[in-house]
Amino acid sequence: MASDPKSRLDLYALSFRLPILVWQALFFVGPLAFMLAMSFFDVKNYRMVETFELKAWERMLTRGYVWDSYFLTLGRAALAALVASLVAFPAAWLLAFRASETQRRWAIFLLVIPFFTSYLVRTFSWLVILAESGVVNAGLGAFGLGPYTMLNTGFGTLVGYLTLVLPLVLILQTVTLAHIDPRLPAAARNLGCPPGRVIWEVVLPLAKTGLVVAALFAFILSFGDFVAPYYLGGSKPPTLPILIIDTTKSGQQWPRAAVVAVMMMLTLFAIAFASIAFAYRKRASK
Amino acid sequence: MSEPLVTLRDVVKRYDDFTAVKRMNLEIGAGEFVAIMGPSGCGKTTTLRMLAGLEAPTEGEVVIDGRVMNDVPVHERDTPLVWQSLALFPFLNARENVEFGLKMRAVAPGARRKKALEWLDRLGIAEFAERNVETLSGGQRQRVALARSLITEPRLLLLDEPLSALDAHLVIRMQGVLTRLQRELGITFVHVTHSQSEAFAMADRVVIMSRGEIAQVGAPRDIYRAPANRFVAEFVGRNNIIAGTVAPVGPGFGLLRVDTPLGPFDVVADDAPRPPGEAAVFVVGADRVEIGREPRPGAVPCTLISEEFIGSVVTLFLEAPDGTELKVQAQERALAALDAGSGGAFHLSWSPQEAHLLPPGA
Amino acid sequence: MSGAGKAAAGLWALRIWAALVFVFVFAPIFFSVIFSFNSARFPTIPLESFTLHWYQTIFADPDVWDAALNSVIVSSCTAVLATALGFCTAYTDYRYRFRGQGAYLALVLLPPTIPLIIMALAMLAWLSKIGASGQIWSIVAAHTVLTAPFAMAVIRLRLNQIDPSLEAAAWNLGASQWRAMRWVILPFARPAIVSALCLTAAVSFDEFAVAWFVSGLNKTVPVLILEIVTGNIDPQVNAIGTLVFGVSITLVALAQILLAARLSRSAA
Numbered sequence: 010m011a012s013d014p015k016s017r018l019d020l021y022a023l024s025f026r027l028p029i030l031v032w033q034a035l036f037f038v039g040p041l042a043f044m045l046a047m048s049f050f051d052v053k054n055y056r057m058v059e060t061f062e063l064k065a066w067e068r069m070l071t072r073g074y075v076w077d078s079y080f081l082t083l084g085r086a087a088l089a090a091l092v093a094s095l096v097a098f099p100a101a102w103l104l105a106f107r108a109s110e111t112q113r114r115w116a117i118f119l120l121v122i123p124f125f126t127s128y129l130v131r132t133f134s135w136l137v138i139l140a141e142s143g144v145v146n147a148g149l150g151a152f153g154l155g156p157y158t159m160l161n162t163g164f165g166t167l168v169g170y171l172t173l174v175l176p177l178v179l180i181l182q183t184v185t186l187a188h189i190d191p192r193l194p195a196a197a198r199n200l201g202c203p204p205g206r207v208i209w210e211v212v213l214p215l216a217k218t219g220l221v222v223a224a225l226f227a228f229i230l231s232f233g234d235f236v237a238p239y240y241l242g243g244s245k246p247p248t249l250p251i252l253i254i255d256t257t258k259s260g261q262q263w264p265r266a267a268v269v270a271v272m273m274m275l276t277l278f279a280i281a282f283a284s285i286a287f288a289y290r291k292r293a294s295k
Numbered sequence: 296m297s298e299p300l301v302t303l304r305d306v307v308k309r310y311d312d313f314t315a316v317k318r319m320n321l322e323i324g325a326g327e328f329v330a331i332m333g334p335s336g337c338g339k340t341t342t343l344r345m346l347a348g349l350e351a352p353t354e355g356e357v358v359i360d361g362r363v364m365n366d367v368p369v370h371e372r373d374t375p376l377v378w379q380s381l382a383l384f385p386f387l388n389a390r391e392n393v394e395f396g397l398k399m400r401a402v403a404p405g406a407r408r409k410k411a412l413e414w415l416d417r418l419g420i421a422e423f424a425e426r427n428v429e430t431l432s433g434g435q436r437q438r439v440a441l442a443r444s445l446i447t448e449p450r451l452l453l454l455d456e457p458l459s460a461l462d463a464h465l466v467i468r469m470q471g472v473l474t475r476l477q478r479e480l481g482i483t484f485v486h487v488t489h490s491q492s493e494a495f496a497m498a499d500r501v502v503i504m505s506r507g508e509i510a511q512v513g514a515p516r517d518i519y520r521a522p523a524n525r526f527v528a529e530f531v532g533r534n535n536i537i538a539g540t541v542a543p544v545g546p547g548f549g550l551l552r553v554d555t556p557l558g559p560f561d562v563v564a565d566d567a568p569r570p571p572g573e574a575a576v577f578v579v580g581a582d583r584v585e586i587g588r589e590p591r592p593g594a595v596p597c598t599l600i601s602e603e604f605i606g607s608v609v610t611l612f613l614e615a616p617d618g619t620e621l622k623v624q625a626q627e628r629a630l631a632a633l634d635a636g637s638g639g640a641f642h643l644s645w646s647p648q649e650a651h652l653l654p655p656g657a
Numbered sequence: 658m659s660g661a662g663k664a665a666a667g668l669w670a671l672r673i674w675a676a677l678v679f680v681f682v683f684a685p686i687f688f689s690v691i692f693s694f695n696s697a698r699f700p701t702i703p704l705e706s707f708t709l710h711w712y713q714t715i716f717a718d719p720d721v722w723d724a725a726l727n728s729v730i731v732s733s734c735t736a737v738l739a740t741a742l743g744f745c746t747a748y749t750d751y752r753y754r755f756r757g758q759g760a761y762l763a764l765v766l767l768p769p770t771i772p773l774i775i776m777a778l779a780m781l782a783w784l785s786k787i788g789a790s791g792q793i794w795s796i797v798a799a800h801t802v803l804t805a806p807f808a809m810a811v812i813r814l815r816l817n818q819i820d821p822s823l824e825a826a827a828w829n830l831g832a833s834q835w836r837a838m839r840w841v842i843l844p845f846a847r848p849a850i851v852s853a854l855c856l857t858a859a860v861s862f863d864e865f866a867v868a869w870f871v872s873g874l875n876k877t878v879p880v881l882i883l884e885i886v887t888g889n890i891d892p893q894v895n896a897i898g899t900l901v902f903g904v905s906i907t908l909v910a911l912a913q914i915l916l917a918a919r920l921s922r923s924a925a
Contacts, residue, residue, distance in 0.1 A: 018755075019818065019834075021834045021835065022749075022753060023751075024745075025745040025746075025748050025749045025752075026744050026745070026749045026753070026761075028742055029742050029745060029746045029765055029805065030761075030764070032742055032801065032802065032805075033764050033765065033802065035798075036780070036783075036799060036801070036802045037764075037767075037768055037802045038764075039781050040776070040779035040780050040782065040783035040784075041771075043779065043782055043783045043786060044775075044778060044779040044782055044783070047782050068740050070908040074698075095666055096678060097678065098677075099666055099671050099674045099675065100671075100674060100675035100678045103668075103672060103674075103675045104675070107668060107671065115670070116912060119679070119683075120682065121909065121913070122682075122909060123682055123686070125856065125860060125863065125905050125906075125908070125909040126686065126863065126901075126902050126905045126906060126909075127863045127865075127879060127882070127898060127901050127902065127905065128863070128864050129863075129879050129882050129883060129886070129898075130685075130689055130882065130894065130895075130897075130898030130901060130902065131685035131686060132685070133689070133882070133894050133895075133898065134684075134685035134686070134688050134689040134692075134895070134898070135685055136886070136890065137692060137701075137890065137895075138684065138685065138688055140701075140890075141697070142699060142701050143701050144688065144701055146701075147703075148703045149737075156859040171681070172681075172682075175678065175681065175682060176682055179678065229770060230772075231770070232772065232773075233772020233773060233774055233775065234661060234772075234774075235774055241775075241885060249771070250774040250798070253774055253778055254774070257778060257781070257870070261776075263782055265719075266778055267778065267782070270774075270775045270778050270779070273732060273772065273775060274775060274840075277772070281770075286884065287707045288916070326786075335770045347829055349825055349828075349829070349848075368833075369825070369828040369829060370828045370829075370830075370831050370832055370836075370837075371831075371832050372832075373831070374829070375830060376826070377831055378822045378826055378830045379822075380820050380822050382820055382822035382823050382825075382826035384823065384826075384841060384844075384845075385820075385845070386844045386845060386847075387844075394839075395827070395830050395832075396830040396831050397839075398840075399830055399836060400829035400831055444831070447830075447831070453760075657848075
């Protein structure tokens with residue numbers, strides 16, 4: 010019996026539906042599940058033994074330096090999300106409310122470019138620009154300032170994180186703000202609300218979801234990035250991604266690296282769920 | 296009716312918790328032009344899609360040309376559909392669109408090109424053959440869609456409100472094109488529309504549907520003169536629907552007297568048993584009502600509420616003393632003499648022959 | 658200061674701020690290009706003399722050529738696979754309604770939200786386990802997972818613009834499902850398919866974390882850069898980086914031009 014084309018499951022439907030399932034099972038779910046299992050493996054004589062033990066977990070969770078790394082990474086990524094949101098907001102405001110449709114489209118076009126260009130090369134460029142004798146210090150030197158040490162500091166890491174996330178945050182904020190009916194802030198101004206309060210009372214509540222999602226993306230990307238803290242932040246003390254690399258690349262302690270990775274995943278899930286719940290929560294009645 | 300080309304036998308179409316078509320039976324003769332009409336959601340488009348094979352009936356059989364079609368996939372039927380959106384392929388030019396059906400039947404490029412050009416010529420748009428379809432006007436696109444559907448010379452053509460997006464003057468023109476084509480080719484047309492004027496202007500027979508059921512089937516004139524029930528009377532429009540009860544004493548001579556809030560009226564009796572006191576509803580076409588300034592015996596005094604002017608014909612909306620709304624349709628010239636604009640009282644009447652009794656319980 | 662004057666000053670402050678944000682975003686790209694033509698080993702301002710030395714160095718380096726070849730193979734294979742998978746998924750989501758559709762989409766769209774370093778570790782461990790690590794194909798498999806969501810998104814947006822009757826119209830005219838796919842859906846989606854190829858190629862071309870972990874000895878260009886940078890400051894990187902930017906930006910621009918062309922065409 011022929012059934013409706015919208016729900017029919019035949020050879021044709023399966024040949025479009027199944028490939029991605031097979032691929033994701035083999036190269037996405039498989040790897041992540043194996044990594045979770047690996048965190049319970051053991052290493053004997055420099056060889057990994059497939060078993061179920063809590064050794065790697067015990068080892069990692071009882072070491073102070075792991076927790077130092079954990080909170081350092083958490084703090085720096087949160088700072089990057091906050092700074093990126095604050096830096097991007099005035100620019101997003103300008104693009105959303107004070108720019109023409111064409112200007113906005115061009116701005117977004119420009120901001121998409123870095124997203125698809127080598128982050129690694131851009132980071133290397135900062136390495137040169139921010140150096141003791143680099144462009145920035147040369148520029149400041151002309152005014153008799155500096156030189157300042159910017160590399161191998163928290164500041165360097167932050168610059169790297171911003172390089173990674175700022176374009177994305179700015180795009181998301183601009184799109185969010187552009188969707189707000191411009192008459193609403195205007196109406197509030199008209200009712201005698203001062204500009205600062207218009208942002209706080211009208212725009213922020215309307216844009217909350219988009220702004221939180223933008224900050225969340227900034228956090229996720231910074232939290233998992235190893236390039237900025239390694240090359241611009243000096244890698245001492247290491248962040249969690251650097252810990253994973255060191256543990257994996259030097260020796261066979263993959264289960265320990267897996268523990269760190271699972272910790273990161275759990276943290277990200279918790280923060281993502283909390284942010285999204287916050288972003289979509291209705292405003293409590295006052 | 297000659298040998299039926301299409302038969303719907305006890306056809307039911309159910310979605311999860313909604314029945315779109317309820318046990319439908321219909322025969323359509325070869326060479327007939329049938330319009331299926333009804334308000335949106337009445338099941339007319341679902342019926343058409345079942346004929347095309349785009350929906351499968353939940354129960355019952357769809358028979359075309361003697362063959363049960365329930366299990367025949369869409370592409371193996373030759374039941375082309377002219378879509379409401381036209382669904383022209385935007386990446387093909389007009390000629391390539393028309394060729395599509397032949398290409399799917401593996402006709403050689405030269406032959407199908409020739410055939411496509413013939414059809415474009417027949418529909419008067421040969422000069423646009425190589426044009427991108429998105430640059431064509433509404434009427435031209437319509438003709439491309441028609442040519443594309445007809446090129447395989449099917450016995451049955453399905454039309455799903457193809458004229459709904461056109462300007463009013465183009466609609467009239469395309470109606471002419473469609474009826475002429477249908478006569479010339481002798482193909483069966485099944486045309487779904489929500490427009491009464493479209494259905495009445497073109498179809499040999501009209502099927503009126505309501506809530507998944509057939510409300511009435513008949514020639515346009517019969518439906519207009521004698522609506523089978525209240526739904527049809529209201530849907531066909533411009534009808535005064537007056538309800539009352541059968542009077543204890545009748546006038547005889549094949550007439551029935553109905554007591555209504557507007558007073559007693561005589562109507563032509565039907566065959567149904569009509570015991571006194573039973574409810575009776577009759578319909579008087581707005582164009583059958585006589586309107587005058589002078590009181591007459593049996594005439595209903597009314598005041599004018601509004602008028603709708605659409606050129607040579609005017610519809611007046613009036614109110615009887617008990618609040619019933621009555622409609623009168625007349626030539627603008629005839630109404631000018633009444634000086635309708637000055638207000639005041641009007642008196643409405645109609646002859647018993649113009650009042651059509653609805654069947655009991657309808 | 659008057660109210661209007663204050664507002665104008667505020668607007669200018671906003672503009673300057675926004676300009677600074679764009680300077681921050683594009684400064685690294687700009688200086689990388691400038692320094693690639695500058696003779697200084699530790700470049701700063703004022704600039705030293707113009708030179709092509711760094712380009713000559715990299716063009717003479719067989720490692721760079723090997724990496725470039727690997728990168729081209731990886732990104733083009735990834736682009737084809739990811740676009741094919743993305744297309745199948747986008748079409749499934751467009752055409753069908755089925756139970757678990759939300760979970761299905763989540764499974765497809767999730768990979769880009771997982772930190773690359775975690776994907777890298779998981780891939781390395783899994784591919785070693787199934788004996789497929791250290792080959793060029795290992796990178797392709799991993800990159801396909803990472804980039805298929807981009808292809809899916811681009812093609813799904815295009816399918817949103819299709820007249821929902823178009824595919825049924827093809828069946829109605831005698832096309833089987835497969836032939837309707839070949840003659841209607843594919844031609845309609847073609848601009849999006851080409852831009853998906855460009856975008857996935859660009860993302861794959863720049864990805865280094867996963868590639869670094871699973872590539873073994875088959876380095877791609879970004880992995881090579883990573884290793885050079887780890888050693889020392891070497892302006893060769895600016896020259897390679899400039900070329901890499903050139904490739905990426907060309908691919909992204911091509912993708913955007915195709916997107917824009919199709920938008921203006923459907924608007925006409």
